[in-house]
Amino acid sequence: MNKIMIVEDDPKIADHLRNHIQKYEFEVMKVMVFDHVMEDFHQYSPDLVLLDINLPSFDGYYWCRQIRKESICPVIFISARIGEMDQVMAIENGGDDFITKPFHPEIVMAKIRSQLRRAYGEYAAKVEERVLERDGLRFFPERLELTFAEKAASLSKKEADIIESLLDRYPRVAGREDLLEKLWDDLAYVDENTLNVNITRVRKKFQLIGIEDAVETVRGAGYRLHVSWTKEDK
Missing domain, CATH: 1.10.10.10 (Winged helix-like DNA-binding domain superfamily/Winged helix DNA-binding domain)
Known part of the structure; x- marks a missing residue:
């Protein structure tokens, strides 16, 4: 079962995402303390992260850079920002995809499945594992x-x-x-x-x-x- 981590400070949006994603038999964890995102990341070891840009203390770009120092797991930004530069910044800071709010939950699910296939499934690069x-x-x-x-x-x-x-x-x-x-x-x-x-x-x-x-x-x-x-x- 793939594990999804949600980093979203709007509790209604976070709960909506969690409840919908769980319907498709994914394990979902919602970050509650936004000063210690990496502590949750280390403990939970998610397969994919849904990450808002506007967060308390540090923005999503910062947390994505911290994740990229340690992991190549897919990161999908979800934000009300609709400017082209916001999407460029998301990709340049290590993000894999970008979804604008308001969003349809099935669009989120389609992008989650797509990124999981690319990272771990049928579209993942087939290379011989080093040991x-x-x-x-x-x-x-x-x-x-x-x-x-x-x-x-x-x-x-x-x-x-x-x-x-x-x-x-x-x-x-x-x-x-x-x-x-x-x-x-x-x-x-x-x-x-x-x-x-x-x-x-x-x-x-x-x-x-x-x-x-x-x-x-x-x-x-x-x-x-x-x-x-x-x-x-x-």
Whole structure:
């Protein structure tokens, strides 16, 4: 069952969308706190997002850019703005489609189905899935998943980028600067602790699949994948 996340601050419109979409056997989640959209995104892991432009605190363009840093799931903007530049901005900020209010619910359903087919179904690009493997650990970059000993953990895009770098460099050290450059385009705006926070998240994902101490800190250099689990857990 595909999961749809609705980011719309008008409760009547949000409820109308949710009730109609659920009729077609989709699982639907409605965001309630608009300062923490990405927290809901991480927890819910939707297959598609319906996103309004005019939102409290940050607009839909901002949230779409945040989603695009971590995911390629389809994003459909729904807005009362009808100007051509609004639609251009939606696409340039990472959106896949644009629906103007007022809308017919069946138009929304048709566009949802279309985007899901393009992303995951019959129209999705047919490419051979990459798998990186090391001593029983399997990493799937395209599906953002890590598995070991029949356990699996879902990853954010940044977590996946870090793990891919560690696997590519193993048994060498993945340097801090190299990791920062891979993860963020503009290093001038990256806080010094940002990488540390993401490394901590990566370690927790390894722990979820039963691997402790998977990422070794090499002082003054960076991080190295630690494979000592092979003797104990395989």
